[in-house]
Amino acid sequence: MRFSHLAMLVLLPGAVAAQGTTMSMDHDQMAMPGMLTQHAKDQVAAAKRAAADLDTPEKARAAGYRPRFGDVPLQGEHWTNARLVLTGTFDIEHPPILMFAPVDGRQKLLGVAYAYEVKQDDAIPDGFDGAAMWHEHPALSLPGKRLVMTHVWFVPSPNGVFAHDNPTLAFLERGLTYPPDGWLDAATVRRLALTLQLAQRPAPGASRVMRGPPNDSLVAVLGLQRDAVDSMVPQLEAARRAGKKARYQAVAVTIGNQADGIIATIKQLPANPISRAFLAKLMDEALSDSQAAKDSKKP
Secondary structure (H helix, E strand, O other): OHHHHHHHHOOOOOOOOOOOOEEEEEHHHOOOHHHOOHHHHHHHHHHHHHHHHHOOHHHHHHOOOEEEEEEEOOOEEEEEOHHHHHHOOOOOOOOOEEEEEEEOOEEEEEEEEEEEEEEOOOOOOOOOOOOOOOEEOHHHOOOOEEEEEEEEEOOOOOOOOOOOOOOHHHHHHHOOOOOOOOOOOHHHHHHHHHHHHHOOOOOOOOOOOOOOOEOHHHHHHHHHHHHHHHHHHHHHHHHHHHOOHHHHHHHHHHHHOOHHHHHHHHHOOEOOHHHHHHHHHHHHHHOOOEEEEEOOOOO
16 A cells, blocks of 8 residues: 555655766765754744644654654654655755654654655756755655655754754764763764664663564563673773763773674564565665755756
8 A cells, every 4th residue: 555655655754866967975074053044944933833743752743743663773663654855845844754762761852854755757846945954765755756854953963953863863862962162072972872872772662663473582682682782881980970971981991892783683683584684775765874865856
């Protein structure tokens, strides 16, 4: 059914299909808050106002939004309104996606995303003034269509309000303090944040990307990997509180080095080979540390 496809249209970021004009864009190159025009700042404020009455999962569900794909690392759980995605027209008053994450024991609205299904040859919808970075989801698009998206963060985002990923989420979810300025470079912060979120257990009632039975032996392996990360978090916090920069850096790198092993395990979790291949493809898109953005204008 078409709606079942739409359930998968959102929400795992990926590289743009190699067609048309593209340019590479690393996360730390995305629009920073100080680079926003006044019009863009006004638009962000309008997006916040539009989402103010949708700030709980209950309100979101009543308004027609549904959760997809669980807590995506560095992006939160995306609640999607399929009807709005299908319009293909940018409407700041009606964000098609709400991004929630568990903070202090409750689901908190951390931002929104504007995602639209457009025809293959159509331009990206006119949207935020100047600075917004649109990305695409080729693995989740319907045949002959493109799924284009831009995020708008309501919480601090080191890579800017429109950033693809937001490492702040990992620290918010665990109740940790963000690394002190100058202690870690951007790549190390992202790797640390990614691992902290990959090691999180799903919140009760959260949506899930995987369908069908898992490989029980790998479930056990994943549990041990998560336990190993959890055991190092107190060391990280102790080093921060003591002002021991070198020790903090060492623990952060050690935690970050666990990411590849956890990712490999999660990719193999589905017992069904078709589900396993699909999950691996989605994860590769979601966890890419760079992405391509198409020119929003046709030649």
